[in-house]
Amino acid sequence: MRIAQRNELVSMTVKTRQLTIQDEVDDLERRLKDAKQRLKDSGGTVPPPAFEPSIPLSSPHSLLLLSDSALPLGSFAYSSGLESYIAHNKPLPPGTTPTTSFHNFLSLSLASIASTTLPYLLTAHRHPDQLEALDNDLDASTPCTVARRASIAQGLALLGVWERAFREPYSSTDTTNPTTRTAISALSSFSELLKATPPPPSDPSLGANGHLAPLWAVVCVALGIDISHSAYIYMLNHAKAVLSAAVRASVMGPYQAQGVLASRWLQDVIAERVEGQWGVGVEEAGQAVPVVDLWVGRHELLYSRIFNS
Incomplete structure (x- = not known):
């Protein structure tokens, strides 16, 4: 008891x-x-929700479309400063191999692209209706002319892909998500703005520009891709472009480049960069690796070159 x-x-x-x-x-x-x-x-x-790297895939078909190496953005024409970096680091210091030197550059390049553009991408994904303002702010905060030109060229190419290939199938879908509808409307308005108000020849920076990062985010919203995967594939595509340039510059072979893409090191670096910029506002965005701007900016001074930047 x-x-x-x-x-x-x-x-x-x-x-x-x-x-x-x-x-x-x-x-x-x-x-x-x-x-x-x-x-x-x-x-x-x-504050934005916490970064969750293991979110289940949202719209995997759309994600594969944007991760396709054949996506006509013209990224193959740019080395993101790699060609200039190689030219300005000859001969290599004793004990440094070309592969080691390339890994150093890739790490710096990922840090640079993350600190300068990821805050704009993340903000544009959360607020697609602010596309025009974010594009203007990113243009004003990009002092390197060569980097600015490359960003705009690829951004306008992405907008062209949206209008000519993606807009019809995705706009005709009966979506109940108001954010998706806002993104589609923002892309249409931005495209009309680019066509209606060409910048004056005296100052091409005035008016809409078409930078890649905010446009990438809004296109991802329109395609139904969540914010974490939008940022991750953006960074992965940058790494793919740099590795493609490394292969064509004879820094490494294609199998070695694929090994870098598949490595746990690259996965961890990209995840760390995305997480590091997750709560950073556009007012705090800036170049964390100034030497990258120097390499990119001095590319046009090379005696001979095979890339646009």
């Missing part, structure tokens, strides 16, 4: 503790919700 009473007492004590903990959790969640609402009412910005 006493044992039964004791067991019943222990059971009631455990249940009481569980209820107390659950009440505490509910109270914390309620307070967090109230705090976010007060921040929103005061005109502040609610």
